């Protein structure tokens with residue numbers, strides 16, 4: 167098991183010896199610390215100097231990575247080996263953004279030609295809609311796109327479109343419906359006109375309850391004012407289950423394929439990205455893919471100690487397994503990137519929230535952390551209190567563009583100063599002595615100093631990464647997402663879990679379906695647990 171490996175034990179010893187080391191002192195003794203613990207690649211700069219690490223820590227963490235056969239496993243992923251062992255599938259989201267001209271084989275067949283054919287089909291579809299060549303049944307250009315899908319078939323297109331708002335095409339409004347909660351579809355449908363609306367159902371499996379229900383409701387709503395004949399002009403589908411899409415009455419030319427070797431949470435790079443391509447235009451969508459590819463090349467070729475995703479992953483393991491950090495907070499200091507924590511939540515928590523190893527053994531150590539967060543500076547006025555002063559260690563990723571797209575003066579300087587100020591406060595803290603001195607300087611009287619000084623102490627020594635980029639272009643966003651994907655991959659390798667399945671979501675779905683039967687059919691016997699039976703009764707009698 168992992169904890170009994172010499173590499174892990176060395177890290178335990180190192181942790182015990184250095185647990186009291188203060189980052190403040192590390193900075194004091196090494197004026198080059200920023201240069202030594204930062205790197206730039208693919209348009210992204212990572213400053214990881216505000217972490218509780220020394221050269222030795224990084225060296226020991228790299229040893230851990232090497233001893234996990236990381237490099238071999240990385241190459242296996244890129245080369246199409248069936249590394250998703252529980253589903254016996256390769257994991258090839260990287261092939262979807264492979265601009266290298268290198269073939270990628272699955273069972274002896276190069277998958278690149280089918281990827282390229284689908285990209286061309288997507289490009290034509292997107293351009294035809296943008297240029298008003300593909301129109302609704304009355305000949306009017308589409309003004310709205312309603313995208314129906316959930317999980318990976320929703321978060322990627324929605325959050326990436328939001329993040330790239332400055333690139334959005336003004337003539338087309340893209341809306342998203344994920345939840346089966348009728349409020350969601352009601353809200354969206356009340357804003358659009360069936361004559362000029364295109365519906366896209368996105369579902370890898372096309373068996374997802376919420377997506378099927380929403381698609382049928384949208385279709386009924388559409389047919390109310392048109393006829394079933396008109397559906398073919400207004401409905402498209404992205405799926406690996408082409409047959410089921412045809413059964414839904416969707417025209418073959420409006421069906422975009424994907425493959426079972428693309429995981430849902432990695433699928434924004436596939437035709438699932440269609441809503442994003444419609445929102446920002448195909449050329450920008452291609453730049454997004456290129457950004458992903460640039461990070462892939464870095465991840466594949468850079469040495470361990472200069473490898474951005476590997477460094478991020480190892481820092482995460484360091485805090486998760488040695489400091490007992492239960493969560494990781496993401497703080498984008500950029501309003502348009504506010505959805506990032508929700509996106510990384512699915513990516514990270516669905517990938518590494520596991521407790522069984524690849525060789526089917528229960529794990530004795532923690533794996534994926536809880537991912538949470540929201541945009542800065544908003545969090546500073548609510549939950550940052552706990553990050554600064556509670557006993558719980560919460561490593562932070564700060565993210566910020568150096569330049570905004572707007573020209574509103576003064577705002578970006580203030581945003582940046584808050585971002586840097588927060589990481590500084592977390593790192594340096596404020597000792598009792600410093601608090602007292604500051605209070606004296608501010609002419610506080612002795613009793614006030616006695617009463618308040620301990621409350622104002624900031625322990626400091628709280629770790630953070632700062633991730634900066636010039637502007638959040640489609641390319642940089644692609645690199646950023648690819649960076650987090652590889653971070654999660656590396657951690658999964660170290661923790662020896664399958665990062666590409668998600669068996670844990672199945673039981674809830676199955677039970678939800680059983681409950682639905684009992685809720686809708688009063689003759690069904692209530693033979694579940696006491697609580698669920700009573701809840702169903704209450705619902706039936708409402």
Ligand SMILES: O=P(O)(O)OC[C@H]1O[C@H](O)[C@H](O)[C@@H](O)[C@@H]1O
Nearest residue numbers: 317318319369370371374430671
């Ligand atoms: O794309 P679909 O097949 O509709 O799946 C949508 C989502 O549902 C599942 O429950 C999985 O947990 C997700 O990984 C997936 O992205």
